[in-house]
Amino acid sequence: QQQVKQSPQSLIVQKGGIPIINCAYENTAFDYFPWYQQFPGKGPALLIAIRPDVSEKKEGRFTISFNKSAKQFSLHIMDSQPGDSATYFCAASMMGFQKLVFGTGTRLLVSP
Amino acid sequence: NAGVTQTPKFQVLKTGQSMTLQCAQDMNHNSMYWYRQDPGMGLRLIYYSASEGTTDKGEVPNGYNVSRLNKREFSLRLESAAPSQTSVYFCASTVSGAGAYNEQFFGPGTRLTVL
Secondary structure (H helix, E strand, O other): OOOEEEEOOEEEEEOOOOOEEEEEEOOOOOOEEEEEEEOOOOOOEEEEEEOOOOOEEEEOOEEEEEEOOOOEEEEEEOOOOHHHOEEEEEEEEOOOOOOOEEOOOEEEEEEO | OOOEEEEOOEEEEOOOOOEEEEEEEOOOOOEEEEEEEEOOOEEEEEEEEOOOOOOEEOOOOOOEEEEEOOOOEEEEEEOOOOHHHOEEEEEEEEOOOOOOOOOOEEOOOEEEEEO
16 A cells, blocks of 8 residues: 556657656555656755645646646656656655655656 | 775675675665665665664675674675576665654665676
8 A cells, every 4th residue: 555656667759849757656645756866876855845735736847746636746847858858757756755766767868 | 985885896706605695885774775786686685784783684684794883884795606696796775763764775786697
């Protein structure tokens, strides 16, 4: 019940395309859903996060969509650029919980 | 403000050798974590320390030990390295508590190869 399932495992889009990465969770107690971005040779860094009181959150070209009834959330990257090529991890947690439950990651390549 | 620092950046060991990975944070965070990252398997939690003086096992603790030396430092020890422990190791930290969400800050990683 603590799993977060992430898909796809890898994704290739052309510059300007809109890659979409999906995650699904099981534990309905989760109320914090962050996305992390990791460039090659670096540690993951928080990109954007959402809580279930809203269905969508935008920060620049990055948007999280959240569907509470389906227990799913997704990351959309508008007007993707080669510099967005990285591995993206979704995660889930809840207030006061000591851990983040991570998805297995999506390797995104944005071709020029 | 350096954030989370890890040493060493790279390490090659022979099977059976021991080593300690060091991690320090300067953000006054309560909780610290050790993960390993392997291709296709995401980030797997090895051990974590919710607060100074406490440590708990994560998903893959076998073959590892940890020490929370003080609030800033959290070390990971491999007593007898095995090729299966070849991986990239990340340390992370976060503010934790009843009213906090688990926003973790990661270090740059240690790339370990066990021959």
